[in-house]
Amino acid sequence: MPDIQSETFTVQQLEEMSELLRAIAHPLRIMIIDLLKDGKQLTVTQIQKELHIEQAVASHHLIILKNKDVLDAHRSGKTILYYLRNEYISRIVNETRLAV
Numbered sequence: 001m002p003d004i005q006s007e008t009f010t011v012q013q014l015e016e017m018s019e020l021l022r023a024i025a026h027p028l029r030i031m032i033i034d035l036l037k038d039g040k041q042l043t044v045t046q047i048q049k050e051l052h053i054e055q056a057v058a059s060h061h062l063i064i065l066k067n068k069d070v071l072d073a074h075r076s077g078k079t080i081l082y083y084l085r086n087e088y089i090s091r092i093v094n095e096t097r098l099a100v
Contacts, residue, residue: 023068028053028061030093033070037090041074041081 009017024030031051035042042050048058062082065071072085084090 020068020070023064023070024089024093026061026064028057029065029070032058032061032065033084033089033093036071036082036084037087037093039083039087041083043079043081047082 024033028051032047035047035050044055044058044062047062048055051058062071062073066073066082069085070089071082073080073082075081
């Protein structure tokens with residue numbers, strides 16, 4: 001990484017912010033975030049049906065978002081429900097929508 005100087009952010013903060021933005025910077029992942037806004041919790045099956053994609057594709061994108069701490073999941077019986085860890089992510093997506 002180039003030698004970046006900033007009075008506002010540390011290098012570590014800049015790297016973490018870049019990783020987060022890269023994680024959400026995909027049309028399907030943006031759509032998943034939008035589906036999960038306002039505290040909604042959905043299964044992978046519900047997400048794949050809503051987005052009209054294969055379950056494997058939905059699972060792949062959910063894993064990426066979960067690994068970057070955008071999403072979390074909890075088990076309810078045999079079902080795994082996905083949800084946003086923080087609503088600020090949906091605000092980022094919404095603000096971006098307003099900017100384009």
